[in-house]
Amino acid sequence: MTKHQQKPASFLERLIFNNRPAVILVCLLISVFLFYQAAQVRPSTSFEKMIPLGHPYIQNMLQHRDDLANLGNTVRISVAAKDGDIFAKDYMETLRQIHDEVFYIQGVDRSNMKSLWSPSVRWTEVTEQGFAGGEVIPQTYDGSPESLDDLRSNILKSGQVGRLVANDFKSSIIDVPLMESYSDPEDRGKQIKLDYQQFSHELEEKIRDKYEAQNPNVEIHIIGFAKKVGDLIDGLVGVALFFFVAIGITLALLLWFTRCVKSTIAVVVTTLIAVAWQLGLLHTLGFGLDPYSMLVPFLVFAIGISHGVQKINGIAMASGETDDPLAAARMAFRQLFIPGMVALASDAVGFVTLLLIDIGVIRELAIGASLGVAVIILTNLILLPVAISYMGISQRAVKQAREEAARNHPFWRLLSNFANPIVAPISIVIALLAVGGGLWYGQNLKIGDLDQGAPELHPDSRYNLDNDFVISNYSTSSDVLVVMVKTAPEGCAHYDTLAAMDELMWKMENTEGVQSAVSMVTVARQSIKGMNEGSLKWETLSRNQFVLNSSIARAEGMYNSDCSLAPVLVFLNDHKAETLEHVVSAAREFAEENNREGLEFVLAAGNAGIEAATNEVIAASETTMLIAVYAAVSFMCLLTFRSVAATLCIVLPLVLTSILGNALMAFMGIGVKVATLPVIALGVGIGVDYGIYIYSRLESYLRQGMTLQDAYYETLKSTGKAVIFTGICLAIGVFTWVFSAIKFQADMGLMLTFMFLWNMVGAIWLLPALARFLIKPEKLRQKV
Template sequence: MSTFLFFQATQIRLDASFTKNIPLNHSYMKTYMKHSANFGGANNILISVCDSEGDIFNERFFDTLKGVHDKLFFIPGVDRIQVKSVFSPSTRFVEIVEDGFAGGPVIPADFQATKQGLATVKGNIEKAGIVGSIVSDDYSCAMVKAALLEINPDTGEKLDILKISEQLEQDVRQTFENENISVHIIGFAKMVGDVANGAKGVVLFFAIAIAITAVMVYLFSHSIRLTLLPITCSLIAVIWQMGMLSSLGFGLDPMSILIPFLVFAIGVSHGVQMINAVVKKIGKGLTTKAAAQASFRALLIPGGIALLSDTVGFLTLLSIDIGIIRELAITASIGVAMIILTNLILLPILVSYMNISPKAKVGQLSEESVFWQVVASFSTRKIASVILLFTAILYVIGFYQGNNLKIGELHAGAPALHESSRYNQDTFLITDKYAISVDYMSVIVETTPDACTSYNTMTTIDKFQWQMQNIAGVQSAVSLASISKLVNAGYNEGNPKWRVIPRNQQTLVQSIARIPSSSGLLNNNCSVMPVILFLEDHKAETIDRVVDAVKLAASELDNEAIEFKLASGPVGVMAATNEAVAQAQIPMMLYVYGAVILLCLISFRSVRATIVVVLPLYVVSTLAQWLMTVLDIGLTVSTLPVIALGVGIGVDYGIYILSTMSAQLKAGASVHSAYLSALKERGSAVLITGITLAIGVSTWFFSDLKFQVDMGILLTFMFLVNMLAAIIVLPALAAFLWPANKANK
């Protein structure tokens, strides 16, 4: 079976698609999908071609720009209708002349890159009003825009976003960029490609983690054989996981590629517990086989409950209606299921065939170490009172500060990548060079056919646009209504007094007749007209403010004939994702804590035992939210799962410690005595697993991916602090929850 699953694992592929990253059942995304054929969506490509000398009007630049336009046009998966640049036939200029209007394509059919020809094009660009959108404000760059399809028309299969990114890099940037020309590419496909390239560094982190883990386990077991066993079993779990995913038809996206590392780390932590138990029992006179059997029986329930808690922590992520998170949940759950087989069953079987000396020792600290005596004092009521008071103060501060946690991205640029990344530097350049923002949202206006010939409808759209333009964070806005006002003024010698929506229907028809549906401002029968809002950034507070303003304005202006609907465009997707995350946050935590509580009740059959295990977890989760506010980390698609994972994995420490304590307490021992016994039995293993897990994920701090750095920080915190809470807060709670005559005062 291992050979087959290993082969299947080698066939697994990186899988990324735009729709996996959005909540498709959200009302905003239903609107987005409904109208994406007419107005495009958020899956766009922007390529800015810049001249190093700061002036695009030269033959070399226009030859390059034409080459970029043509290359992008013929990439499979690009919606050719929506490829737009100065070379697009739909990019036209209109000017007021003595007889009315005159116009044509910005690039004439007989264009030659001569001095005179370039001067003509420059004039046409200015007449077309595309400075700031297609051509940069300072005439140093020009843009080629395109939208991507969901299906590759050549193959009929789902578009391979990673292949598109590779083509953009190799066929566009590397082909046309030189010492005179720079090429800057942004868009979802390019961003995902850059993230996937950064995610390949996970392989290096995985190797480093294995090395660190091996060192830590060796320091614990003092044996190469006992070091290799849990590591080998954990690697087998990863191989089985990857093979199962491949067999089921799943791939790995840039976020779930981190999960095999977590599965390995979780496997090692449980493997260390098994090795610890076996060696301790051999030291008490049992044979290796008998010790393995006894350890299997002793750890099956606590280990099984701990791993079930891990699984539940992952499965609660299925409550979030975003494909990439749901696949992460499935990937992780399969991995933990494999650990149950490899580390709770396969590992003790393999150990039983080994010859382990009764003199073998595990842990750096002996059972009689003064350290355990000091730690055991945490279970005396005098010291426990101080611990619980300090914990309560931390909780109150964490709860208060955690209320300031923002949902969504808090920084400019692509949040998955560092600010210094090429992608974000390209984003900043485009934002700086062009008048329009790359952060835009389209509010879809649904009305009746031919509504653009109705004065009341157009006035309502114009009023809505005016309200939006006066919202903080909105740079500018454009709609069919605002363009028709400009055209109407053009018909009246450009007099700004005529920059109004005509009341006369024939005049209104005249003002919109020259605006094609390819402009993205109306559909074919004029029953849908978007209002495009260009925002200053995509920070959470900006999106929330604008979305609230849109909803308020829509509630005032909606009627039977017209309806304003959110949302399309990149910021529309972000708004829907933020709302999906916000809606899932509380239910997800209720599910994970509800499941952990239920499993603890089943395992220990005690409300007190459940409280002492779960309450420290809740405190640590609250402190993690405080940490996020301090470090300016928002609650996003990548950080929300960490909270659930931290709870699911963090409960392991408490379960292992309390399982040993519980047997002692039932035998009539005091809390102090029971806790000291648990420390001698499991303390070293709990410490080593907590530290090993934390050190392993701390390597993510050096990742090229910003979201992996954020996940690494949060997981390191939760692994360490949950371990400390199990050692410090759990016994302090136990000191007061068990009868006073069984606790040292």
């Protein structure tokens, strides 16, 4: 045995192994409770969890939520005619039925719902007697050719072409604003949170499936935040399937690695117990699973397998020196518990740094991952060796361990050359070149979305095809930035206010990336023109307050009840990061120049405003989070090994992985956003395990007086195999995500595959090269 193994048993070791039945009983009782809790976990998300609530834009939007009808969480349903246009009796009847069906779906803000059948959608025209107007679909409508002709005329006069009605008159839209919570129909005092998955399913079953089957000439397209999230939650079923595939792959690889059925089952079962405990704790604390936290069970499984493999490998090696399973388990526990604790503590502290990001789903992911790491300490560092102390491992595995320890390994001897004084400098130079190349290409990495539609889903997904249809057939984009104009009560109708709003609209319409801008000024100018015989010369703002008051009376819905807030709607070409940054910068610049007492231009609402706020939070948090996670990991390594050199040997390979990971994201066109930012921190947190296990074993051999290359050879013989196996096993497990129906999970799978493999490569290749220059073996020997 090594001197480390010959050390007297610690209090913790005696407490655990002298009370093995009690340890198993406690774990059993915990399992009964948490398994029941895990069975209650349900998919859960909300609009507010997906946005940075602390950002000024979001606070402004929430403060004025009641004044911004149809500009928040809204679903748009486009009902298209396959043949002909909307001016057909069958089409209009189907549209009416869909409108009524949607109206009664729970969670719909019925008072602000709009379609051609809504009484609030009206037309206006100028006649010889003055203004005339009415509902677009009047009470006299009966579906006759004459009433359809009247409908066509009313639509043309309503200004809804390109908004509620497609430019080619082949489809129309139902705008469906949603409430985050609503009263229980059976108990009005109780509030029910909107269930996005259920709402999405109702839209599919009650609207799309029902009416497309009922009227073959109708095609329905549905877009909006709630629909997108519903589709993402549905994709979780596929992710669960990938989890079982990962378990199967891991089981097969572990059996090949250990040559022992008992230990293989023990590792997988204890790791699955950790996953179940983590899910149970989530439910106990009041959390559910959303499309982003679905990543956590995979991470817990991956981390658990990583530490389980190290434990089994250590027990197998110890079994080569003793035939007593209990003694072998205690020897492995004594040698690996501290490195395992350090690695898991580093993981946990690294995950906790995600709490710095003010977005609910990321914070819940951080909490879930930290809980998972905590339970792995109990299941894989304590329960697993206790279970093996009873079960033992097969004689075949023991025999293999003894043979491995006794014979010379050409492959490990070859890899040990990474610590050779000639090879090590070459490795350092290659690493520096990789750092330089990664930093250079990583400059192309963007914050936010880089594609139209919902980048979380594949371009050929049903949702993105629906989104493409709406973008192609309507003048008003689905990407809307709202600038809120605040005044004193009754102040939004003053000439100075309207003139400033007109200037803002002109500036925004002449900003790259903007399609058009609409506000109460748009209606006022048209009304003033109408009051002057339709002359284009009069399509401007009058300085006469009575004229202005009359003109904005027709801008219903474009200002709040006391005329103290009026939104300016800016329709964008897309919500790509560059577009948002450019447009928001222009709006902010205008606000800074024109804000004054009694008139304030406030950013921002609309889905584009939310995206812009999210991008700003991520841009501000990315560097802070990376510094925090590296500081936390470095501190844990420094605290454990009491050596700056050892800390650098472990952390610098992780830095290289992060730099190359950013370059890979830039090459693949993946932006840094809510879905991908956690992967950067998680990759560092999990990757540190490899370095800690390798360095702790390397240090123990150096303390025995070995040269660096010989010590590294012995390290590879004992731990290197487990590290390489773990990296490959985990990479294969998460690579299955590449086939996910959810694009951001496919991207995460690819990124994690890269990070698992490259962190393993960095620990095997770069760590010994760094040790050649940073570690002084003679100083370690002096400390023995």
